[in-house]
Amino acid sequence: MSGGLGHAGLVLARAVATMLAVTVLVFFALHAVPGGFESVYLGTSASETSHATVRAALGLDRPLLEQYVSWVGGIVTGDLGTSLLSSRPIVDELAVRLPATAQLAVLATVISVPAGAALGIAAGVANLRGRASGLGRVAGALSASVPDFVVATVLVFVASQAGWRIVGSSYVPFAEDPVGSTVRMLLPALSLSFFATGIVARTTRDAVLAVRAEPFMTMAIARGESTWQIVRRHVLRNVANPIVTVGAVNVGYLLGGALIIERVFAIPGVGEYAVNAVNSRDYPVVMATVVLGAAAFVVANVLADLAGGFVDPRLGARRRAAR
Amino acid sequence: MTLLDVRDLAVRYDTPHGVSQALDGASLTVAAGELVAVVGESGSGKSTLGMAVLGLLPASAQRVAGDLLVDGSSVFGLAPAELRGLRRTRLGLVLQDAAGSLDPTRRIGRQLAEHLDRPGHAAVLSRLEQVRLPDVERVARSYPHQLSGGMAQRVAIAIALARSPGLLVADEPTAALDTEIKHDVLRLLADSCRERRTALLVLTHDLTGIAAYCTRLVVMYGGRVVETGPPEEVLERPRHPYTRGLLHAVPGQETVGGTLRSIAGSPPVLTGPSAGCAFAPRCEFRIDRCGGVRPEPSDDAARVLCHRDGELDAVVTLHEAPEVSR
Numbered sequence: 001m002s003g004g005l006g007h008a009g010l011v012l013a014r015a016v017a018t019m020l021a022v023t024v025l026v027f028f029a030l031h032a033v034p035g036g037f038e039s040v041y042l043g044t045s046a047s048e049t050s051h052a053t054v055r056a057a058l059g060l061d062r063p064l065l066e067q068y069v070s071w072v073g074g075i076v077t078g079d080l081g082t083s084l085l086s087s088r089p090i091v092d093e094l095a096v097r098l099p100a101t102a103q104l105a106v107l108a109t110v111i112s113v114p115a116g117a118a119l120g121i122a123a124g125v126a127n128l129r130g131r132a133s134g135l136g137r138v139a140g141a142l143s144a145s146v147p148d149f150v151v152a153t154v155l156v157f158v159a160s161q162a163g164w165r166i167v168g169s170s171y172v173p174f175a176e177d178p179v180g181s182t183v184r185m186l187l188p189a190l191s192l193s194f195f196a197t198g199i200v201a202r203t204t205r206d207a208v209l210a211v212r213a214e215p216f217m218t219m220a221i222a223r224g225e226s227t228w229q230i231v232r233r234h235v236l237r238n239v240a241n242p243i244v245t246v247g248a249v250n251v252g253y254l255l256g257g258a259l260i261i262e263r264v265f266a267i268p269g270v271g272e273y274a275v276n277a278v279n280s281r282d283y284p285v286v287m288a289t290v291v292l293g294a295a296a297f298v299v300a301n302v303l304a305d306l307a308g309g310f311v312d313p314r315l316g317a318r319r320r321a322a323r
Numbered sequence: 324m325t326l327l328d329v330r331d332l333a334v335r336y337d338t339p340h341g342v343s344q345a346l347d348g349a350s351l352t353v354a355a356g357e358l359v360a361v362v363g364e365s366g367s368g369k370s371t372l373g374m375a376v377l378g379l380l381p382a383s384a385q386r387v388a389g390d391l392l393v394d395g396s397s398v399f400g401l402a403p404a405e406l407r408g409l410r411r412t413r414l415g416l417v418l419q420d421a422a423g424s425l426d427p428t429r430r431i432g433r434q435l436a437e438h439l440d441r442p443g444h445a446a447v448l449s450r451l452e453q454v455r456l457p458d459v460e461r462v463a464r465s466y467p468h469q470l471s472g473g474m475a476q477r478v479a480i481a482i483a484l485a486r487s488p489g490l491l492v493a494d495e496p497t498a499a500l501d502t503e504i505k506h507d508v509l510r511l512l513a514d515s516c517r518e519r520r521t522a523l524l525v526l527t528h529d530l531t532g533i534a535a536y537c538t539r540l541v542v543m544y545g546g547r548v549v550e551t552g553p554p555e556e557v558l559e560r561p562r563h564p565y566t567r568g569l570l571h572a573v574p575g576q577e578t579v580g581g582t583l584r585s586i587a588g589s590p591p592v593l594t595g596p597s598a599g600c601a602f603a604p605r606c607e608f609r610i611d612r613c614g615g616v617r618p619e620p621s622d623d624a625a626r627v628l629c630h631r632d633g634e635l636d637a638v639v640t641l642h643e644a645p646e647v648s649r
Contacts, residue, residue, distance in 0.1 A: 215423035219479070222377050223438060224411025233437065237428040313466040314427050 011305045015298045022294040023075070026287050027068050037084060037283050058084075075291060081284040083277075090288045094270060098292075101269035103174050104261065105254045105296075107182070107189035112196035113247045119197070120204020120243075121235065125227060127205070128212050143198025148257045152191035152264045159187055171267050188265040192257045196250040203246040207239035214238075240311045248304035255293045325395075326489055326522050327353040327376060332389035333546070333596065334371055334380065344593035345371035347546035347601065348389065350620070355489065358513055358523045360533040360554075362569070363543035366590045369526040372543070373492045376524065377414055378406045393490070415483035415521070417512075419495040421476035425467035431478055432463030438485035454481040455511055473504040477511065484515055490522045498527070509536045530569050534558055542566050545591050545601025548620075549628040562627045564606045564635065600630065608635055 038054040039046075055061045059070075074081060080090040119139075174181040211217060211234070220230045259271035270289055277285035334346040346368045353359050363369045374380050375391050378398040390397050393409060401409065418424050426434055435450060436442040444463075451459040454477040467475055476496060483491055493512060497505040509525075513536040516523040527533050534540065534554040541551045542563060550563040561567045568586040588605040591597070596617075600606070603613035612630050620626035621633075629635075 215418050215420045216426045218379065219416060219418065219424045219482075220426075222379060222410055222414070222416035223482075224407040224409070224414075226407060233429075234426050238426070312428055314468050 007309065008306060011302050015302045018298050019291075019295060020072075023072050023291060024068075026290045027071060028064070030283050030287055031064060031067075033283075037281075039281075041084070071287075080288040080291075083285050084282050085280055085285075090285055093273065093285075094288070094292065097268055097270045097273050099174055100171060100267050101255075101258055101262070101271060103181070103185055104188055104192060104258055104267065104269060105251065107185055108193040108196060108254050108257075109247060109250070111189055112193035112200055112250065113243065115193070116197040116200025117204050117239075117243050119201040121208055121231060121239070123201065123205040124208025124212070124235075125231060127209060129227070140198050140202050143194055143201070146194070148191055148195060148260050149264055151194045152188070152261060155187050155191050156264075171265075185267075188261050188267060191264070192254060192261045195257065196253055199250060199253070200243060200246055203242050204239055207242040208235055211235055211238045237311065241308050244304045244307050244311065248300040251300040252293075252297045255296060324355060325352050326355045326357075326393065327351070327524070328390075328392040328395075329372065329375075330390045330392070332372070332375065332391055333387040334368075334375060335385050335387050335595075336381075336383050337385060338383050342594050344387075344595055344597075345384070345546055346375070346389075347593060347596055348617075349543065349547050350389075350626070351541060351548050351551070353490065353522050353524060356517070356520045356522055357539060358516060358525075358537045359539045359541055360525045360527060360537040361541045361543055362527055362530045362533065364528055364590050366592065367543040368546035369543050370494055371546075373416075373494045373524065373526045376490070376492050377410060377416055379416075412486060413489045415486075415488040415491040417476070417479050417483050417491065417493040417496045419498045421472050421479050421496075421499065422467050422470070424479045425475060425482075427467050429466070430463070431465050431467065431470070435463075435478065435482055435485065438482055440486065450481045450485065451478070454478070454515065455507075456481075472500050473508060476500065476508055480508075480512060480515065484519060484521065487519045488521055490524060491516055493523065493525045495527055496525065497532075498529075505532065509533065512536070531558070542569070545593060545597055547597075547601065547628060548626065549602070550625055552625045556625075562621075562625060562632055562635070563602075563629050564608050564631075565602045567635075568605075600628070 037058060037060055038051055041054055042050055052061070059067065071081065078091065080094070082088065083090055083093065086093070172181045172184060217230070217234060220234055225233070255271070258269060259275055261267070262269040262271040263275065270292065274286065274289035274293075276282075277289065329349055329351040331348045331350055332346050333344070333348050336343045336345055349368060349372055351359075351361075351372070361369045361372065371380070371384070375384075375398070376393065378401065380386075386399055390399065392398070394413060398406065398409070425431070431451075432444070432447045436447050439446050439450065447463050448459045451462055456462050456474060456477050462470065462474065462478070467478075470478065480496075491512075496512060497508050500508060509532070512523060512525070515521070523537070525533055525537065530540070530542075534557075537554055539551060540554045540557045542549050542557070542565065544563075544565045550557065550561070550566050557566060558570065561570055565586070571586075586605055591601050591604070593601065599612070599614045599616050600618050603609050606613065608631055610631065616630070618628045618630050620628050
């Protein structure tokens with residue numbers, strides 16, 4: 001399977017290049033922000049000398065490139081820097097907050113991918129049978145255009161009206177009480193998955209319609225296979241790849257959405273941490289969370305890319321041939 | 324008993340790009356076990372006819388007139404479940420795009436097995452051997468993209484014949500294949516159908532290529548059947564001017580000193596029923612009546628659709644057209 005490894009190597013190299021580009025962008029963009037890091041401490045009225053003192057203490061007087069190299073070097077060795085506000089290592093802060101966000105994102109994915117795939121296949125099949133219902137399109141548009149916080153608010157309202165006690169109870173770490181933690185996470189995850197479900201459904205529906213145009217689908221119909229047989233035998237495997245891909249792309253949406261959802265539901269996650277950091281101009285924390293988010297996105301896409309070859313034999317072969 | 328009975332079938336496509344009349348009163352019968360080749364250019368309506376047999380016309384297609392009966396019942400009148408049952412037990416389809424006809428994500432063996440009444444590895448291998456594939460173990464393990472076009476078409480034939488249907492429709496089954504393989508696949512189709520007493524309806528543009536493998540030739544033009552008969556009769560004594568033209572247009576069919584002539588003009592794109600003979604604008608034997616009166620089929624078995632049927636031989640000798648030999 002040297003061919004497979006060659007492809008994996010290519011995917012990994014691309015991922016590393018992407019991450020490098022992200023660090024460059026984040027670092028130089030934030031260092032170009034006027035005011036400088038030290039003004040977080042000093043405010044606007046401090047003297048030139050106190051500025052210089054703090055800059056020297058934080059190592060900000062070194063050449064920018066040198067600062068960048070040492071920052072990236074730190075990331076590679078697992079050191080994301082120190083928070084300007086708390087003076088604590090950012091890694092320690094993230095270690096506490098990452099599980100909550102990861103739980104939220106994973107749960108939202110677990111909800112959105114199967115739900116979206118099922119809706120998309122149903123819509124696609126209905127369309128094939130000439131019953132292109134406007135309902136599907138309206139639902140899709142709703143899911144794509146209603147903001148997360150609105151969904152969250154509505155869900156909270158409905159759940160509390162229904163007398164669901166869990167609403168409003170505070171966050172419990174997964175490690176302490178897996179079941180209780182997951183139950184409490186359901187509403188936030190549902191709110192977060194609303195948008196992603198719509199995207200997965202749309203992609204799946206389009207994929208079903210594209211597969212429908214293939215001769216092997218005509219053949220399946222000509223053989224008298226039932227709709228269910230056609231879906232099970234031919235459609236599922238052929239649309240699996242787009243679903244996996246869109247699932248990975250959705251990680252980006254989910255992380256962005258987590259910023260807001262964590263706020264609404266008071267979940268002490270990375271999103272809340274990042275928002276607070278931006279508000280207080282805690283630049284090292286902002287940089288660290290952006291890099292972390294990008295890393296999650298890149299990893300999800302690498303996994304999707306590698307999974308594609310297993311799902312669709314042609315893809316594996318094409319890659320092996322193209323090598 | 325008549326297996327397939329197409330009666331004056333007219334089918335029109337209504338698309339955003341306009342209306343086209345694909346079938347304009349086509350009539351055709353196929354008896355059990357018959358090997359029939361429908362010959363025509365693209366646009367002659369033969370593919371529409373083939374798809375109509377399986378009840379596979381797209382939503383844009385509209386039956387304007389006529390009917391199509393399989394085993395005595397109209398495919399247009401069947402409930403979806405009945406149509407599925409008819410397709411599963413009585414009909415088979417083979418398309419031009421052999422590789423595309425197979426599900427790219429699944430191994431050949433599995434795709435074939437699910438259509439066998441008694442599936443199993445041995446049964447799969449024996450079916451693959453029946454379509455004269457070499458190294459059947461490897462083929463069964465392969466994915467479609469790992470097979471050549473010819474091999475994929477043999478697999479498609481094995482799947483289509485898995486339940487020994489009464490009628491197999493093959494739409495240009497060899498048009499995408501290399502010349503050497505073409506005849507092997509056509510022979511395989513004919514032999515396999517003969518063994519199973521399955522009737523075969525081959526739709527092709529290759530008049531002379533198919534002649535050796537069928538028991539009857541059907542020539543289509545402008546959405547109608549213009550002539551039919553045993554292949555040797557049609558090839559040696561073509562009666563419709565279009566059939567004559569087709570034979571003149573086949574390389575290798577011209578006599579020494581004769582010329583290879585193509586039919587002037589191009590096939591019509593009908594937007595409605597043809598007022599007269601659809602071939603009239605291209606016909607060198609055209610008379611006034613041809614443009615304005617629809618020809619009716621001759622009374623004999625050949626069912627020639629020409630106003631001048633019977634008078635042409637004299638005219639041709641007069642014009643000293645090259646003689647067609649086979």
